[in-house]
Amino acid sequence: MKETLRYLAGLAGPSGYGSNSTAEQITEDFSCIVPSHLTAIITGATSGIGAETARVLAKKGVRIVIPARDLKRASELMEEIQKESPQAEIILLEVDLSSLTSVKRFCTQFLSLGLPLNILINNAGIFSQNLEFSEDKIEMTFTTNYLDSIFFIASKLLKSTSQGASTTCYVALSPQLEGVTGKYYADCNESNCSSLANDESEAQKLFKQTRAVIYKRLGQPAA
Structure with missing residues (x-):
């Protein structure tokens, strides 16, 4: 309850x-402290939070690669x-995720550029109520349409696009987080994941299942 009230009130945390x-x-x-020549790949960057993240990072001198x-x-x-x-230096590469x-x-095209990969922001995401499969016979979801009323409610109660991109940019550039890994952040402050997200056994199951699917699609024996 306290965290919900803090969120609604927009109160600042330790950061x-x-x-x-x-x-x-x-x-x-x-x-003044962003290292020069940083390169960031941002998926889902053509709209919404991804586009705002790309705009702000590019403004700070980060080279942006948009798949x-x-x-x-x-x-x-x-x-x-x-x-x-x-x-701003922006590189466009075609991809169907x-x-x-x-x-x-x-990946081959990016590697051929000879650029470092300093920041990877996996922002792309789609959702659908229906079960669909890609050309690789892997489940995928398609974007759903929302009624104007839902847009209205979201615009009033949820974050704006710019607010939504703030944590992403904070984690990408904050000197306080240099060398920090394996942490979860919300509203630009360290937070706690759900108990399921912290379940090591479930993580291992997901990793093994994902690896098995990838090896199968690549036609290689599982390691």
């Missing part, structure tokens, strides 16, 4: 930021970002 903090706000103090199925939309986003930040073949091709 100095809270649920109402925006990506712009939490990166204002990082401009996108819709290159036209990605190009439009690149133009928008570079209009605000003319020096529902296709293992496409993902492998993307």
Whole structure:
């Protein structure tokens, strides 16, 4: 209950930021300390939180790699970002995240660029009530449409796009988190995962099942 009230009130935590903090706000103090030549891959960056994350990180001098199925939309986003930040370096690479073949091709293309991968932000996500399968016979979900009323409620009670991107940018650039790994953050502060997320036995099961599926799709014997 206390955490819910803190979230609704937007109270700042130990980091100095809270649920109402925006990506712009939490990166204002990082401009002079962000290392040069950082490279970030951001999936799902053509809209929403992903696009805001790309915009803010690019503004801070981070080289942005955008894997996108819709290159036209990605190009439009690149133009928008570079209009605000003319020096921004943005690389567009085509990929369909529902296709293992496409993902492998993307990885090959990225490696051929000879760039470091300093930041990986897996932002892409889709959801559907129906069970569907990709070309690789792996389950995937499709984007669902929401009624205007749901959009209205979300815009009033949930975070804005800029607020939603704040924690991502905080974790990516905050000097306080250099060398920190294996932690969970919410509203720019360290938080606790659910008991299921911390269940080591479930994590091992998921890892083994995922590895088995990948090896099967690649036509290789399980390790």
